[in-house]
Amino acid sequence: MEKQQEGIVIEIRGEMARVKTSRHNDCENCGACPGNSAIVLDARNPVGAKTGQRVVIEIQEINMLKAAFIVYVLPLLAAFAGAITGGWMASRMGQESIWFQVAGGLVFFAIAIFYIKVFDRSSRSDVAMQPVIIRVLS
Numbered sequence: 281m282e283k284q285q286e287g288i289v290i291e292i293r294g295e296m297a298r299v300k301t302s303r304h305n306d307c308e309n310c311g312a313c314p315g316n317s318a319i320v321l322d323a324r325n326p327v328g329a330k331t332g333q334r335v336v337i338e339i340q341e342i343n344m345l346k347a348a349f350i351v352y353v354l355p356l357l358a359a360f361a362g363a364i365t366g367g368w369m370a371s372r373m374g375q376e377s378i379w380f381q382v383a384g385g386l387v388f389f390a391i392a393i394f395y396i397k398v399f400d401r402s403s404r405s406d407v408a409m410q411p412v413i414i415r416v417l418s
Contacts, residue, residue: 283339286417289329290320297325297413299337323411334417343409350399355392362388 287301299321321337329335366384370377403409 283341283344284414285337285339287321287335287337289325289331289333289335289413292325292329292331295325296322297329297335299323299335299411299413301337321411323413324407325413327413327416329413329416335413336415336417337411338414339411340408343403347399347403347409351396354396355389358388358392359385362386 285301287299289297290300291298300318301321302318323337327335362384363381364384365388366380366382367377369384370380373380
């Protein structure tokens with residue numbers, strides 16, 4: 281399923297366009313984007329939109345869900361898995377488990393944060409993850 285949003289092209293950079301668009305309900309619920317009423321997106325521009333034109337952009341909803349899962353849920357799952365692993369290691373060594381659990385949670389959380397950084401860099405260059413201008417309105 282795709283989400284469509286209207287916006288205004290504010291800059292063209294080769295095959296990409298910077299589009300200023302209003303925040304929708306999903307953005308208001310998330311709150312990750314800066315600003316109260318508008319966000320600026322980099323979108324592919326296969327229709328040849330020009331600066332100042334009103335356009336419709338499309339974002340794949342599955343990509344938004346995947347990104348939200350990776351950014352918000354993965355670190356929590358990683359910290360939990362690290363704490364479980366730390367407790368298991370402590371019991372195998374015959375040590376008190378709390379410090380091993382804390383250390384395991386922190387290490388796994390740090391690994392998840394590193395993965396998020398890698399995912400962010402790769403998703404910027406992944407064509408399937410980028411918003412696309414699908415038509416010019418004016």
